[in-house]
Amino acid sequence: NADVAKNRAKLSGPNRYWFFEQQIHDELVRQHQLAERLQYAMRRGELALYYQPQVAARSGRIENLEALIRWFPSEGGVVSPSEFIPVAERSNLIHRIGEWVVREACRQQAQWKAVGLGDYRIDINLSGKQVANLKVFETLETCMQEFQLSPREIGIELTENVLIQADDRVLNVLRRLYHRGMKIAIDDFGTGYSSLSYLKLFPVTALKIDRTFVRDAPHDPSDRAIMAATVFIGHRLGLEVVAEGVENEEQLELVCEMGCDLVQGYYHFKPMSATDTQKLLSGLVTVTTDIRDS
Ligand code: C2E
Ligand code: MG
Ligand code: MG
């Protein structure tokens, strides 16, 4: 039909360059618009933190919560962080978003402590630019003081690529936090460009096996081998090993068999709003109280 013919024409001869230039241009415009909308979104309070529990592999008990940002535009729907975080990274907005995430996670943690929800650590994700800037760590310190939280009550997740780009200043800050008891996880472990020798250098406490390995492990021996090796090396280094993206029983059994300590994924819980998280956790509090009372 006509459209197909037109597209084919675009993709041949000198038009081809025009076509790709046009595509790049369109993408830049889209990103610019997204960045602008995001600025308004922050002012209008359209960002929210969702929480996904991490459970102990053996008992299924909820241990920690990972905070995952969501954007609910006023016109409806939800924008995924994998779409807007990279845009925010390129536009410096990431610093303001990061500050908001840190403050919101600390505020929420303090509120849940105040209503006696038990102690669940909240882990936040930090991206490369945020870490390099160091400001986010100042915010973390300020907020921990302001909301009277200990470094044990807030953890951080960094990808391998963020860690290998970390300079001495960043490493020193991470070491200080580590020595004060903050949990530091390597996110998406196995997908970055780091060599294993980096594990010696970084002050980390946990490895999170990327969900692509977990997804394919039941039918792919290579993925199983990588997972088994990760668990082995993690444990030998005294680190906790977390399996990300566990969606079904088969995957759960496998990661348990392999010795993962913690499990996170849709099989147990999807990321939930603060309200739903609070309902879930307070339900658990009531249950344990009942058991104790009877
Ligand atoms: P991540 O830190 O690796 O987070 C895990 C992602 O996997 C989340 O996607 C989560 O919703 C999803 N997930 C969890 N369990 C399952 C499962 O069983 N199956 C599948 N298919 N997916 C599962 P989400 O929330 O869309 O976040 C995507 C990424 O965006 C995060 O990956 C993280 O890198 C980034 N991100 C999220 N929140 C923040 C934030 O506050 N700050 C920064 N800098 N980055 C964030
Ligand atoms: Mg994460
Ligand atoms: Mg991950």
Ligand code: MG
């Ligand atoms: Mg990821």
